[in-house]
Amino acid sequence: MICRLCSAVLALAVAAAPLAGAAAGEHPARTIVRSASSARLSAVELWFRAPSAGFAEPLAGLAQLTAESVAASAGRREPLAVLVQDVGGRLQITTFPDAVQITAVVPAAAAAEIARAAFYDYVRPTLTPDGFKRARESVAVEAAAAGADPDAQLRARLFGALFERGPDRYAALPAVQQLDAITYPEVVAFAKRAFRAENTIAVVTGAPAGDAVMRAFGGQAAGVPAEAALISVPASAPPNSEGESAAGPAFGMAFAGPPIEDQRAATAMDFLADYLLGGRYGSISRALRAQVPDADAVGQFITLHDPGILLLEVTGDASPAVRDVVEHALAAVQRPLETQAFEAARREYIYHVLRDLQSVQAQADNLGWYAVEGSPEYAPLNGGEQGEYLTLARSLTPEYVAEIARKYLRAVPAVATLSAQTPAQASGAGAR
Amino acid sequence: MKAWLLAVALAAAGLLPAPPADAAAALAVAAPRIIDLTSESAPVTAMQVFVPAGLDRQPRNRSGLAAVVAQALLETPVHGTPLELAAALSGGSITYTVEGQETHFYLEAAPSNFAAVAVLFASALTHPDFGAPALERAAAYVTQRALAASRDGLGVGAQMVRSVYLAKTSAALPAWGSAPAIAQITPVDAADFFRENYVAGGAIIVGAGAAAPGLQEAERTVAAALPDRHAGWVVVSSQLPVKASSREIVTHRDIAATWIVLGYDAPAPGAPDFAPVFVLESLIGHAVGRGLAPPLVPTPTAAEMPVGSLYFYDTVPSAVIVYANGAGGDPALAVRTVASVVDTLAAGPLTQVELGLAKAQARGNLLFESATLADRSWLAGNFAREGAGADYEERLLAAISRVTPAQLQAAAKRYFTRYTTAVVLPRGARP
Numbered sequence: 098m099i100c101r102l103c104s105a106v107l108a109l110a111v112a113a114a115p116l117a118g119a120a121a122g123e124h125p126a127r128t129i130v131r132s133a134s135s136a137r138l139s140a141v142e143l144w145f146r147a148p149s150a151g152f153a154e155p156l157a158g159l160a161q162l163t164a165e166s167v168a169a170s171a172g173r174r175e176p177l178a179v180l181v182q183d184v185g186g187r188l189q190i191t192t193f194p195d196a197v198q199i200t201a202v203v204p205a206a207a208a209a210e211i212a213r214a215a216f217y218d219y220v221r222p223t224l225t226p227d228g229f230k231r232a233r234e235s236v237a238v239e240a241a242a243a244g245a246d247p248d249a250q251l252r253a254r255l256f257g258a259l260f261e262r263g264p265d266r267y268a269a270l271p272a273v274q275q276l277d278a279i280t281y282p283e284v285v286a287f288a289k290r291a292f293r294a295e296n297t298i299a300v301v302t303g304a305p306a307g308d309a310v311m312r313a314f315g316g317q318a319a320g321v322p323a324e325a326a327l328i329s330v331p332a333s334a335p336p337n338s339e340g341e342s343a344a345g346p347a348f349g350m351a352f353a354g355p356p357i358e359d360q361r362a363a364t365a366m367d368f369l370a371d372y373l374l375g376g377r378y379g380s381i382s383r384a385l386r387a388q389v390p391d392a393d394a395v396g397q398f399i400t401l402h403d404p405g406i407l408l409l410e411v412t413g414d415a416s417p418a419v420r421d422v423v424e425h426a427l428a429a430v431q432r433p434l435e436t437q438a439f440e441a442a443r444r445e446y447i448y449h450v451l452r453d454l455q456s457v458q459a460q461a462d463n464l465g466w467y468a469v470e471g472s473p474e475y476a477p478l479n480g481g482e483q484g485e486y487l488t489l490a491r492s493l494t495p496e497y498v499a500e501i502a503r504k505y506l507r508a509v510p511a512v513a514t515l516s517a518q519t520p521a522q523a524s525g526a527g528a529r
Numbered sequence: 530m531k532a533w534l535l536a537v538a539l540a541a542a543g544l545l546p547a548p549p550a551d552a553a554a555a556l557a558v559a560a561p562r563i564i565d566l567t568s569e570s571a572p573v574t575a576m577q578v579f580v581p582a583g584l585d586r587q588p589r590n591r592s593g594l595a596a597v598v599a600q601a602l603l604e605t606p607v608h609g610t611p612l613e614l615a616a617a618l619s620g621g622s623i624t625y626t627v628e629g630q631e632t633h634f635y636l637e638a639a640p641s642n643f644a645a646v647a648v649l650f651a652s653a654l655t656h657p658d659f660g661a662p663a664l665e666r667a668a669a670y671v672t673q674r675a676l677a678a679s680r681d682g683l684g685v686g687a688q689m690v691r692s693v694y695l696a697k698t699s700a701a702l703p704a705w706g707s708a709p710a711i712a713q714i715t716p717v718d719a720a721d722f723f724r725e726n727y728v729a730g731g732a733i734i735v736g737a738g739a740a741a742p743g744l745q746e747a748e749r750t751v752a753a754a755l756p757d758r759h760a761g762w763v764v765v766s767s768q769l770p771v772k773a774s775s776r777e778i779v780t781h782r783d784i785a786a787t788w789i790v791l792g793y794d795a796p797a798p799g800a801p802d803f804a805p806v807f808v809l810e811s812l813i814g815h816a817v818g819r820g821l822a823p824p825l826v827p828t829p830t831a832a833e834m835p836v837g838s839l840y841f842y843d844t845v846p847s848a849v850i851v852y853a854n855g856a857g858g859d860p861a862l863a864v865r866t867v868a869s870v871v872d873t874l875a876a877g878p879l880t881q882v883e884l885g886l887a888k889a890q891a892r893g894n895l896l897f898e899s900a901t902l903a904d905r906s907w908l909a910g911n912f913a914r915e916g917a918g919a920d921y922e923e924r925l926l927a928a929i930s931r932v933t934p935a936q937l938q939a940a941a942k943r944y945f946t947r948y949t950t951a952v953v954l955p956r957g958a959r960p
Contacts, residue, residue, distance in 0.1 A: 133570045135568055135570065136570070137896050137899075138896050138897070138900060182815075182890070183886055183889060183890075184889050184893070185889040185890050185891070185892050185893020185894070185896070186893055187893075187897070202897075203893070204889075204892060204893055204896055376617065376622075377613075377617075378614060378617045378618075441618040441619075444618070444619060444620030444639070444642060445617055445618065445620060447620065447639055448573070448620040448621055448622070448637075448638060448639045448642070451572040451573045451639050452572075452573055452622075452637065454572045455571065455572060455573065455900075455901050455902055456900045456901055457900075458900075478572075481572070
């Protein structure tokens with residue numbers, strides 16, 4: 098199969114223009130296009146640097162509600178959400194503490210059309226009350242689902258405890274009562290500031306080679322988002338957080354880690370997260386299977402501007418035995434692994450990195466995430482085997498990884514414990 | 530003698546083994562078919578290995594045998610380490626899926642490590658461990674999965690529909706079997722099943738992803754590990770599919786909300802009506818989904834969706850299901866909506882605009898079904914196994930473009946007026 102692959106992170110400085118004069122496509126902050134002639138699906142993504150809880154008084158869920166309102170509003174034509182469905186694609190909107198991500202995965206032949214429509218809709222948002230209403234209904238469903246999801250509950254508690262201030266304190270999705278508090282004017286104001294062309298990172302993967310997609314974004318650019326990178330301040334002594342969950346018991350820990358600019362340390366944390374929790378054979382996963390078989394563990398190092406976060410989550414059991422297993426594993430990685438075990442663990446970790454870059458959406462997510470966090474060149478997809486990321490991965494040593502573990506895992510973590518709600522508690526909660 | 534007794538026992542139970550379609554072929558030398566789907570842009574290398582060791586080769590009183598054998602293979606020690614762990618330590622992975630008419634193993638690794646992972650797999654194929662301790666571990670794992678599957682409302686409903694349209698063989702047995710039947714499986718059962726069905730005849734090997742050093746040699750190594758003979762007989766039943774205008778099957782499980790699954794007989798891949806029915810399945814799923822609970826941003830999995838549709842073309846014969854999850858709304862309303870949509874489709878042709886949208890969604894669905902290397906290699910191998918051809922996905926995309934409003938209307942009348950209703954209720958609930 099003939100496949101021509103070209104990857105371009107294009108560098109052309111573009112002068113900032115005032116918002117009022119910004120026409121769609123005039124100046125995206127950064128455009129990343131990775132085309133492949135053999136791909137039949139394309140991922141079109143827009144990333145905006147913006148706090149999920151808004152720029153002013155924190156309003157949990159403001160970014161998600163605003164982004165969905167734009168997708169649901171019929172301005173110049175049918176809403177983007179409908180347009181994407183009509184070409185056979187799927188739209189996904191995700192907010193992070195410091196960024197908003199719009200993803201449309203569509204048949205490759207429709208990539209340029211959807212790129213043009215999405216960019217136009219977001220950087221010149223035409224919000225409608227009807228779109229706002231539909232978005233509220235949609236976010237309410239998502240918020241209810243998150244409320245019943247122990248992973249989402251743990252994450253909200255851990256982030257809330259780990260950070261004293263900054264965007265990472267707030268959950269991306271609101272509680273249903275919080276959703277009611279967000280007004281239409283607040284959504285309009287957020288859209289105007291967050292969804293500016295000069296605050297955009299546009300990523301397209303899998304599109305046919307050519308300049309149609311590039312034209313959709315108004316040309317080639319490689320600036321940085323207009324909004325400054327957002328920084329959260331960790332608490333010096335994170336409080337323990339306890340609660341109840343209808344979905345059963347759960348236990349989690351979170352540690353502040355290195356910023357993205359400390360790339361070697363961040364790579365070492367990725368290795369550690371994979372060694373502890375990667376698939377069936379992570380050290381915590383294996384120990385839990387043997388000692389607490391009802392428990393499932395997941396986790397990752399989240400590479401962020403500053404600081405990164407190591408997240409460990411166990412569901413199904415929150416007994417002291419679970420905490421013992423986790424703490425034992427965290428202590429073990431503070432000593433250098435034996436060479437053979439380290440090499441095997443690194444092979445597993447590099448495979449997991451590559452495995453997670455298969456689909457066009459995974460590739461676009463990867464490029465967009467690292468760009469919005471401020472280090473596009475560090476994206477694992479960039480450069481493949483010879484890229485910065487995998488070069489750093491190959492440079493890790495057992496001693497260096499242990500040193501990084503001692504540096505970041507000896508700090509006091511945020512700890513959250515959820516106990517199982519009894520049926521009576523659950524029905525009482527539902528009645529309130 | 531043992532084979533004769535088995536035949537008598539099966540005959541007494543209304544189950545008769547069927548000889549291979551072409552008895553003479555069993556005498557010919559068998560070799561796996563190798564399909565190449567390599568692509569420069571993929572970050573990993575993969576291989577999908579199909580063997581004719583599906584559910585349809587299991588005796589009905591050994592439901593779960595195919596999964597136990599596959600799991601035991603994954604736990605077979607290679608140089609002292611269980612295969613699955615050995616693959617992980619080598620920088621790759623090996624998984625398996627048991628289906629109605631085949632079992633397929635999926636190997637994946639960083640390109641530079643792929644050949645080593647394939648050699649580990651070939652080694653386990655050559656020296657599988659079906660000793661009592663190994664089999665006990667495999668059976669314990671499969672039993673756990675069987676119990677979990679019994680609490681999956683959509684899976685149970687789909688299984689009930691399969692038991693109707695696949696009633697002639699064991700292909701409709703649950704993929705993970707049933708706990709009482711698994712407890713009966715002996716090392717001899719496992720060794721016999723492996724010897725009879727892990728063979729070259731009917732096997733397909735699909736190489737996919739990044740071209741890796743030694744990939745072709747690895748394909749040949751795996752192929753050589755499969756004995757050059759044809760598989761054992763498919764176990765058939767004298768129980769024939771019911772052909773009433775519609776029927777309802779009800780069961781109870783430990784689930785939180787009711788599931789309703791409507792099952793329709795449907796053409797298999799390669800059949801002239803496959804493209805029109807593929808479009809219809811997509812259209813009905815979208816129409817019902819949009820009408821009942823329009824998600825603004827659709828991201829859920831099939832089991833999380835309040836309503837949806839699936840085309841089961843992993844077996845011949847094939848079927849379409851439309852399902853409704855009681856946790857997402859009134860499932861009876863979903864059933865009425867489906868009936869209304871089908872009536873509309875059968876009553877008159879779609880406009881060109883409506884047809885264009887339906888085709889776009891069907892094409893999109895097909896492309897999403899081959900988004901990863903695992904999906905793509907399964908799709909190609911499955912289409913090849915069913916006789917439609919490894920390149921059928923491309924031809925299907927073209928065929929979808931040629932579907933006319935009249936074909937859709939005819940297909941709606943032909944395939945969507947008779948159906949089976951499977952109702953899965955929480956324990957204690959009434960239909």
